Amino acid sequence: MMNTAYKVNGNIDKKLRLGSTDEEFFENHVLHTDNDKYTYETITETANFLRQQVPFKPMVGIICGSGMGCLADALDGKIEFPYESIPHFPRSTVEGHVGKLVFGHLSGVPVVCMKGRFHYYEGYPLWKCAMPVRVMKLLGVTHLIATNAAGGLNPNFKVGDIMLVKDHINLMGFAGNNPLQGPNDERFGPRFPPMNTAYSRELIREAKKVAKELKMQDIIHEGVYTCLGGPNFETVAELRMLSMLGADTVGMSTVHEVITARHCNLTVLAFSLITNMCITDYEIRDNPNHEEVIDVGKQREDVLKLFVQNLVKLISKSCKK
Numbered sequence: 538m539m540n541t542a543y544k545v546n547g548n549i550d551k552k553l554r555l556g557s558t559d560e561e562f563f564e565n566h567v568l569h570t571d572n573d574k575y576t577y578e579t580i581t582e583t584a585n586f587l588r589q590q591v592p593f594k595p596m597v598g599i600i601c602g603s604g605m606g607c608l609a610d611a612l613d614g615k616i617e618f619p620y621e622s623i624p625h626f627p628r629s630t631v632e633g634h635v636g637k638l639v640f641g642h643l644s645g646v647p648v649v650c651m652k653g654r655f656h657y658y659e660g661y662p663l664w665k666c667a668m669p670v671r672v673m674k675l676l677g678v679t680h681l682i683a684t685n686a687a688g689g690l691n692p693n694f695k696v697g698d699i700m701l702v703k704d705h706i707n708l709m710g711f712a713g714n715n716p717l718q719g720p721n722d723e724r725f726g727p728r729f730p731p732m733n734t735a736y737s738r739e740l741i742r743e744a745k746k747v748a749k750e751l752k753m754q755d756i757i758h759e760g761v762y763t764c765l766g767g768p769n770f771e772t773v774a775e776l777r778m779l780s781m782l783g784a785d786t787v788g789m790s791t792v793h794e795v796i797t798a799r800h801c802n803l804t805v806l807a808f809s810l811i812t813n814m815c816i817t818d819y820e821i822r823d824n825p826n827h828e829e830v831i832d833v834g835k836q837r838e839d840v841l842k843l844f845v846q847n848l849v850k851l852i853s854k855s856c857k858k
C-alpha cells in the first residue's frame with residue numbers, strides 16, 4: 538500500500554524528506570486515515586517522555602508564529618527537544634525550518650514554547666497540526682498564547698501592528714474540515730464544544746492594559762482572524778470576500794489549535810502580528826511574500842518579547858487570584 542502510493546505520487550522532492558526513510562515519510566505526510574489518529578494513550582506517552590526530562594510543570598503554552606521564534610529564545614533555563622526527538626510528534630517538513638519544543642521560564646513563570654508549528658499546507662491533517670496542544674494539556678498547561686503572522690484586511694491596521702484575536706472564522710470548518718472530526722475522546726473534552734467563548738475576554742482586557750503600560754496602545758487592535766489552508770496567498774476577490782465576512786486578519790494557522798485547546802478547556806489568548814497589508818486593488822501589482830513576513834517578525838522582536846513576557850506575568854497573576 539505504502540509503495541503503491543509512493544509510485545503513484547512519483548517524484549516527491551527529496552529535500553522535503555529530511556533524511557527520513559520512505560516509510561517514515563509516508564507515515565508522516567501521505568497516508569492519513571482515521572485509524573492513524575492519535576489516541577489519548579499515544580499522547581500520554583509523548584507527555585510522559587517530556588515530563589521525565591523536565592523538572593517543572595509548564596503553566597503557559599506559547600506557539601510562536603512565523604518569524605516570531607524570538608519568543609522561545611527569550612526563555613530562561615531552556616530545555617529543548619527537536620520535534621524529531623519526541624515520540625509520536627509530527628516532523629518538520631521544510632528543510633532549514635526550526636522545529637523544537639522549548640521548556641523554560643519567562644518572567645519566572647514555567648512555560649513551554651513551540652518554536653515552529655505544523656501547517657495544513659505542509660500536508661498534515663488538522664488533527665495532526667493541533668496534536669502538540671493536547672500534549673501541552675497533558676503536561677499541565679492551563680493557558681495557551683497562540684501567535685501568528687497575518688495579513689491585515691482591516692484598513693485601520695498597519696504593518697507591524699498587533700491584533701488581539703477576539704474571534705475567528707473557521708473557513709476550513711465550513712468545508713467540513715475540523716481538527717475534532719472523528720471519534721471523540723471525552724478525556725480531552727466534549728463531542729460538541731462551544732466556540733463563542735473561545736478567546737478569553739478577561740485576558741484581552743488585561744492584555745490591552747499591558748499594552749498601554751508598555752506604551753504600545755497605538756499599535757494594538759482587537760479583531761477577527763481567519764485561517765485559510767494556504768500555501769498560496771489570497772486573490773483579490775478572496776480578500777474582498779473575507780473582508781465582507783468580517784475578518785480583520787488572514788493567515789494559515791491558529792484556528793485549529795485554538796479549537797483543540799478549547800476542546801480540552803485551555804484558556805486562550807491569541808494575537809496576530811500584521812506582517813503585510815492585504816492587497817484588495819487590482820491596480821496594485823505588489824506581491825505579498827514569505828520574506829517580508831519573516832522580516833517584520835524580526836523587526837518587532839523586542840516589542841513581541843516584552844509584550845509576551847508581560848502577558849505571561851499577567852496570566853500567572855490571574856491564576857493566583
Ligand code: HPA
Pocket residue numbers: 686687688689770771787788789812813814815825830
Ligand atoms: N495571507 C495569509 N497568510 C499570511 C499572510 C497573508 O497575507 N501574511 C502572513 N501570513
